[in-house]
Amino acid sequence: DQQVKQNSPSLSVQEGRISILNCDYTNSMFDYFLWYKKYPAEGPTFLISISSIKDKNEDGRFTVFLNKSAKHLSLHIVPSQPGDSAVYFCAALSKANFGNEKLTFGTGTRLTIIP
Amino acid sequence: DTAVSQTPKYLVTQMGNDKSIKCEQNLGHDTMYWYKQDSKKFLKIMFSYNNKELIINETVPNRFSPKSPDKAHLNLHINSLELGDSAVYFCASSRGWGTNYNEQFFGPGTRLTVL
Numbered sequence: 684d685q686q687v688k689q690n691s692p693s694l695s696v697q698e699g700r701i702s703i704l705n706c707d708y709t710n711s712m713f714d715y716f717l718w719y720k721k722y723p724a725e726g727p728t729f730l731i732s733i734s735s736i737k738d739k740n741e742d743g744r745f746t747v748f749l750n751k752s753a754k755h756l757s758l759h760i761v762p763s764q765p766g767d768s769a770v771y772f773c774a775a776l777s778k779a780n781f782g783n784e785k786l787t788f789g790t791g792t793r794l795t796i797i798p
Numbered sequence: 799d800t801a802v803s804q805t806p807k808y809l810v811t812q813m814g815n816d817k818s819i820k821c822e823q824n825l826g827h828d829t830m831y832w833y834k835q836d837s838k839k840f841l842k843i844m845f846s847y848n849n850k851e852l853i854i855n856e857t858v859p860n861r862f863s864p865k866s867p868d869k870a871h872l873n874l875h876i877n878s879l880e881l882g883d884s885a886v887y888f889c890a891s892s893r894g895w896g897t898n899y900n901e902q903f904f905g906p907g908t909r910l911t912v913l
Binding site: 685715717724725726727728729732770772778781784785786787788790791 | 802829838839840841842843846854888890892898899900901902903904905906907
């Protein structure tokens with residue numbers, strides 16, 4: 684039972700354009716959402732997060748949008764740069780678990796930025 | 799200065815063998831985790847320890863036994879290895895307290911191949 688889904692396994696975007704990665708979740712108990720970025724042969728690294736009390740969080744070129752009614756979140760990267768080429772994982776948890784975070788991950792989207 | 803390190807990076811072994819993967823973090827964190835990423839790229843939590851105490855055990859077979867000799871180490875011992883154990887295993891750590899999200903820092907992963 685996959686509670687966090689990333690339906691696009693891969694995405695290619697021209698350098699300088701906007702990259703939009705999507706994620707859907709099914710568990711209503713999730714109220715905190717994260718994006719992790721992973722390069723080959725490395726572990727995932729935290730990128731950006733959003734609490735369910737917000738619908739948008741921005742950090743430089745990265746913006747995460749949350750649509751609670753649709754149980755959908757997206758990560759926007761603008762402008763996209765070659766160094767953004769990586770696998771992006773969406774993750775979710777319940778804030779009740781802060782202090783012992785049990786992350787539920789999606790299967791990832793491989794983003795390729797074309798120079 | 800590697801924050802979360804794992805050894806070995808690659809492990810190839812025969813079915814039925816017993817093997818261990820070591821994890822160490824130098825971040826002073828209280829909580830450590832083991833994740834498994836299977837062939838479908840699904841990254842799933844297996845265990846978490848807080849101050850050497852088991853907190854999360856996600857219905858992992860008894861053949862998997864985590865051991866935490868101290869707060870900075872969480873090793874994973876696997877008995878009677880099976881073909882289905884082939885995966886990439888990631889160790890992670892987080893601060894483990896507070897009312898905000900505690901970012902999880904991941905190690906580079908250990909690719910286990912069971913022949």
